[in-house]
Amino acid sequence: MIEMNRVNHTFAIGKAGKERKVPVLKDVTLDVREGEIIAILGRSGSGKSTLLNVLAGFMRPESGSILVGGREVSTLSESAMADFRLAHYGFIFQNFQLMPGLTAAENIELPLKIKGIPVQERKRKVGELLAQVGLTEVAAHYPNELSGGQQQRVSIARALITDPPILLADEPTGSLDSETEQDILHLIQSLNRKLGLTFVIITHDAEVADIAHRQYQLHDGELVKGEKRHAV
Numbered sequence: 740m741i742e743m744n745r746v747n748h749t750f751a752i753g754k755a756g757k758e759r760k761v762p763v764l765k766d767v768t769l770d771v772r773e774g775e776i777i778a779i780l781g782r783s784g785s786g787k788s789t790l791l792n793v794l795a796g797f798m799r800p801e802s803g804s805i806l807v808g809g810r811e812v813s814t815l816s817e818s819a820m821a822d823f824r825l826a827h828y829g830f831i832f833q834n835f836q837l838m839p840g841l842t843a844a845e846n847i848e849l850p851l852k853i854k855g856i857p858v859q860e861r862k863r864k865v866g867e868l869l870a871q872v873g874l875t876e877v878a879a880h881y882p883n884e885l886s887g888g889q890q891q892r893v894s895i896a897r898a899l900i901t902d903p904p905i906l907l908a909d910e911p912t913g914s915l916d917s918e919t920e921q922d923i924l925h926l927i928q929s930l931n932r933k934l935g936l937t938f939v940i941i942t943h944d945a946e947v948a949d950i951a952h953r954q955y956q957l958h959d960g961e962l963v964k965g966e967k968r969h970a971v
């Protein structure tokens with residue numbers, strides 16, 4: 740479903756004219772099959788977020804290819820990539836990134852509004868997702884009236900509402916206590932099993948990596964296949 744082949748990415752740092760080039764992704768090769776949960780582990784600064792940003796097309800790699808569903812995406816124009824992203828990817832962030840002025844239901848609904856989906860269909864879909872992530876009772880709450888775990892459920896529902904086949908998550912449980920973390924991990928596992936969704940999860944947490952079917956490790960921009968601690 741996703742094949743990254745010898746992807747390189749370099750940041751230029753320092754003043755214009757005096758830049759220093761810092762390679763952050765070095766010949767990264769990654770394959771993700773449909774319906775898999777993949778965890779990418781690595782220390783702070785190893786290039787995890789950069790890898791996810793390149794995969795999502797927010798940054799263009801310096802070299803290498805990225806095939807998603809057999810299609811080369813690393814050469815798409817910015818607007819073609821934006822369309823591709825909307826159709827194929829849902830995003831889950833460490834800090835939820837909810838709109839503070841919108842209720843849980845309205846946050847979940849937002850991507851459909853942007854897509855111009857009629858109101859009846861939007862409401863139906865939002866109701867479905869609220870039930871799926873167990874938030875029906877707090878649909879009218881604003882983010883600051885929700886716990887961290889509930890906020891992450893809202894953000895997961897928002898990521899799912901456009902029916903993307905692939906979910907990209909950067910430290911999805913990084914802001915949660917360990918009990919709430921387990922909750923969110925169970926939700927991810929059940930979405931993976933019931934809906935066959937593919938997850939690429941960036942983390943430095945072995946608990947998160949334990950729900951993955953396969954793991955990779957990033958060491959200073961080099962990606963290697965990792966060993967699991969024990970079977971799920």
Ligand SMILES: Nc1ncnc2c1ncn2[C@@H]1O[C@H](COP(=O)(O)OP(=O)(O)OP(=O)(O)O)[C@@H](O)[C@H]1O
Nearest residue numbers: 750751752763781782783784785786787788789790
């Ligand atoms: N826009 C940028 N310009 C220059 N250097 C950058 C930029 N973004 C990231 N870097 C550098 O690239 C390296 C990898 O950063 P990245 O954010 O991918 O790490 P990470 O593994 O996600 O770390 P963390 O676990 O702390 O989130 C770091 O050394 C960082 O300083």
Ligand SMILES: [Mg+2]
Nearest residue numbers: 787788789909
């Ligand atoms: Mg990061």
